[in-house]
Amino acid sequence: MSEIFNFSAGPAVLPKPVLVRAQSEMLDWHGSGMSVMEMSHRGKEFTGILAKTEADLRHLLNIGANYKVLFLQGGAIAENAMIPLNLLVGRSADYAITGGWSKRSVEDASAYGNINVVANSEPNHYRQVPDFSTWQLDKKAAYLHVCTNETMSGVEFVDLPDTHSVPVVADMSSHILSRQIDVNQYGVIYGGAQKNIGPAGLCIVIVREDLLGRASPLTPAVFNWKTQADNQSMVNTPPSYSIYIAGLVFEWLLEQGGVSAIEKVNVAKAKLLYDCIDASDFYINHVAIANRSRMNIPFYLRDESLNEAFLKGAEAQGLLQLKGHRAVGGMRASIYNAMPIEGVQALVAYMQAFEQAH
Ligand SMILES: Cc1ncc(COP(=O)(O)O)c(C=O)c1O
Numbered sequence: 336m337s338e339i340f341n342f343s344a345g346p347a348v349l350p351k352p353v354l355v356r357a358q359s360e361m362l363d364w365h366g367s368g369m370s371v372m373e374m375s376h377r378g379k380e381f382t383g384i385l386a387k388t389e390a391d392l393r394h395l396l397n398i399g400a401n402y403k404v405l406f407l408q409g410g411a412i413a414e415n416a417m418i419p420l421n422l423l424v425g426r427s428a429d430y431a432i433t434g435g436w437s438k439r440s441v442e443d444a445s446a447y448g449n450i451n452v453v454a455n456s457e458p459n460h461y462r463q464v465p466d467f468s469t470w471q472l473d474k475k476a477a478y479l480h481v482c483t484n485e486t487m488s489g490v491e492f493v494d495l496p497d498t499h500s501v502p503v504v505a506d507m508s509s510h511i512l513s514r515q516i517d518v519n520q521y522g523v524i525y526g527g528a529q530k531n532i533g534p535a536g537l538c539i540v541i542v543r544e545d546l547l548g549r550a551s552p553l554t555p556a557v558f559n560w561k562t563q564a565d566n567q568s569m570v571n572t573p574p575s576y577s578i579y580i581a582g583l584v585f586e587w588l589l590e591q592g593g594v595s596a597i598e599k600v601n602v603a604k605a606k607l608l609y610d611c612i613d614a615s616d617f618y619i620n621h622v623a624i625a626n627r628s629r630m631n632i633p634f635y636l637r638d639e640s641l642n643e644a645f646l647k648g649a650e651a652q653g654l655l656q657l658k659g660h661r662a663v664g665g666m667r668a669s670i671y672n673a674m675p676i677e678g679v680q681a682l683v684a685y686m687q688a689f690e691q692a693h
Contacts (some may be wrong), residue, residue: 338653338677338681339434339609339653339655340376340653340654340655340674340675340677340678340681340682341383341655341656341674342654342655342656342657342667342669342670342674342678342682343504343655343656343669344486344487344509344521344631344656344660344667344669344671345486345508345509345527345529345530345535346360346529346530346534346535347530347531347547347669347671348352348671348674349533349580349583349584349673350381350663350671350672351483351568351672352587353580353583353584353587353624353673356583357579357580357583363657364380366488366638367378367380370655371384371459371575371576371579372575372576374575376495376569376572376573376575377569381568381575381579382567384511384575384578384579384582385406385567385568385573385578385582385620386628387582388406388578388579388581388582388585389404390407390633391399391582391585391586391589392404392539392558392581392585394519394589395512395585395588395589395593395594396512396516396541396592396594397518398518398541399519401543401544401545402474402518402541402542402543402544403541403542403544403547403560403564403569404458404539404541404558405538405539405540405560405563405564405567405657406537406538406539406567406573406578407537407538407539407540407544407558407563407574408536408537408538408557408571408574409538409557409558409573410536410538411436411506411508411525411526411527411533412439412510413538413558413603414506414538414540415439415440415443415444416443416444416446416447416558417554417558418440418445418478418480418523418525419447419450420447420549420550420551420558421546421549421550421551421558421559421587422477422478422504422523422546422549422555422556423444423447423449423477423478423551424446424448424477424549424551425448425549425593426449426475426476426477427448427449427450427451427473427475427477428444428448428450428451428476428477428478428479428480429434429451429453429466429471429472429473429478429479429480430444430450430452430453430479430480430481431452431454431455431464431470431479431480431552432452432454432455432457433451433456433461433464433465433481433482433485433490433492434461434482434485434486434487434488434490435455435485435487435660435662435663436482436485436486436506436508436591437480437481437482437485437490437506437514438457439505440480440482441480442672445584446680447551448483451473451476453470453471453472453473453479453687454469454470454471455616458499459483459489460487460621461487462488462490462621462622462623462626463490463571463622463623463626464492464626466492467496467497467506472496472498472499473501474499474501474568475501475532476498476501477501477502477503478502478503478504478522478523479496479498479502479503479504480504480505480506480507481495481503481504481506482504482506482508483505483506484507484508484509484510484628484630484631485509485626486509486530486630486631486660486669487609487630487631487633487660487662487663487667488510488622488633488663489620489622489627489628489631489632489633490622490626490627490628491510491626491627491629491630491668492559492627493518493625494625496556502521502522502523502543503520503521503522503523504521504523504525504617505521505523505524505525506525506526507524507525507526507536508525508526508527508538509526509530509531509551509628509630509631509669509671510531510532510595510628510629511524511526511530511531511532511552511599511671512519512532512597512672513531513587513594513598513601513629513630513660513671514594514598514601514629515594515595515598518541521541521543522542522543522546523525523540523541523542523543523546524539524540524541525539525540525541526538526649530669531630531669531671531672531673533577533578533581533583533584533585534577534580535577536574536577537540537573537574537575537581538575539581540560542560544564544566546560547561547564548561550647556570557570557571562667565610566658567667577677579634584598584673591664592672595668596674599600600672600676601629601630601670601672602629603676603680604670604674604676605627605628605670607676607679607680607683608632608668608670608679608682608683609627609632611683611686612634614684615687615690616637616684616691617636617637617690618634618635618636618637619634619635620632620634620635620642621635621639623635629670630669630670630671631668631669631670632667632668632669632670633659633663633665633666633667634665634666634667634668635664635666636665638693639664639665641693642665642666645657645689646658646666648685648689649682649685652685653681654678654681654682654685656669668682679685
């Protein structure tokens with residue numbers, strides 16, 4: 336079989352050099368005689384790994400000293416509840432629904448207080464981010480929640496509305512580190528690691544310091560951002576092996592030239608695939624061009640009766656996990672940082688050959 340390319344939306348492909356390095360360090364990390372999995376999280380070896388991982392992430396995203404970086408468990412879905420518990424108390428918050436994940440965030444947050452949906456593209460089948468001029472923003476809201484890359488429908492934000500200093504809380508699970516951002520535009524950035532960062536089990540929360548200390552007394556200690564910030568993310572045992580792999584991914588990304596360099600590759604990869612879809616009458620993508628995700632590219636065969644044959648043929652060529660999310664059907668190619676351009680070239684060649692044959 337030819338080389339394998341894994342287009343899974345998450346858990347997703349990791350850089351091959353990272354896996355090779357993890358393999359070589361699996362039994363004996365740096366002469367310690369221990370696997371990272373076996374180390375005390377409070378020992379000097381692991382605290383060193385954690386400090387380096389945080390420093391590299393700060394460097395990659397240019398995170399200012401007025402932000403805390405937390406390494407938590409529970410994934411992005413746990414944070415859906417922890418955001419209101421940490422920030423809402425007695426106030427209301429604005430939420431934009433631009434896809435399945437932000438809709439889920441609204442559902443999860445609604446148990447904790449007053450949630451206003453300020454924009455909703457569901458009636459439009461999540462094909463674009465609603466024009467900011469239509470958003471019903473509240474200048475007194477505790478925060479505005481957005482999901483800046485909707486993994487299922489492939490809708491990505493390129494900018495943010497003017498919130499008049501209401502802090503923006505962004506779920507960046509599926510595009511963090513894929514493009515340059517200005518962290519200072521956000522109050523909180525969070526994301527599950529299992530797409531662009533590392534293995535599942537780790538959730539990263541980047542929170543502006545002035546937003547700490549507002550939590551409801553009902554907030555569990557392990558999810559209280561201030562308590563975790565005061566304890567170097569060690570109120571409980573952090574997901575140590577996932578953090579270690581994330582650290583290797585950050586080192587790999589720095590070796591590639593950082594976020595600005597990988598962004599150029601991501602632009603080229605996405606263009607290859609969208610150009611292939613747009614040039615054909617056989618495939619279609621429904622997302623407004625300005626909001627097309629560079630990371631998650633859903634597409635449909637106009638003749639859906641060919642879906643199974645398409646997936647079977649792709650798999651035979653080593654092009655794996657192209658089936659669309661069960662909520663939206665069709666196909667989806669997730670082309671995160673770790674997907675080499677050769678993977679997208681192979682997919683495009685297969686799509687063109689399949690179109691020819693049918
Ligand atoms: C944008 C986004 N938010 C939230 C989630 C849920 O993340 P988790 O399963 O890590 O809680 C996902 C998972 O795919 C996602 O893509």
